[in-house]
Amino acid sequence: MLMKIGGLARALAIILAIVAGFVALNMMNVPLTLIVLGLIAGVALTDERMVVNVALVIALPIIGTALTQLPAIGAQLNAVALNLQMAMAGAVATAMAIRMYHLVMEGVMGLMGPAATPAAAAR
Numbered sequence: 001m002l003m004k005i006g007g008l009a010r011a012l013a014i015i016l017a018i019v020a021g022f023v024a025l026n027m028m029n030v031p032l033t034l035i036v037l038g039l040i041a042g043v044a045l046t047d048e049r050m051v052v053n054v055a056l057v058i059a060l061p062i063i064g065t066a067l068t069q070l071p072a073i074g075a076q077l078n079a080v081a082l083n084l085q086m087a088m089a090g091a092v093a094t095a096m097a098i099r100m101y102h103l104v105m106e107g108v109m110g111l112m113g114p115a116a117t118p119a120a121a122a123r
Helices: 002-022 030-044 047-067 074-112
Strands: none
Touching: 002 030, 002 074, 030 074, 047 074
């Protein structure tokens, strides 16, 4: 269920990023909405896809700056790239927090030793 919600949040963030790049949406706080959708989408972000998303968070501002050189549409494409970066940054933040939680839990379980495992307690 969380994967479906994360996928839906990712799809909504992409659609909102594209629409907000071309149309001024004064009725809502677009950056905040994109970050919140990204935070929700980060729940569904796997470890394999995290490296690609981190690279995109770094590369999207550079790509957006390069796209500004296009006449008539460059500024809008730059806005789309920056909006996508905001959503992906939220997703990466959530995925990193989840990954850090798992690392801490592995470390704590490793400190307890083999006597604390459920199989050893059942003997």
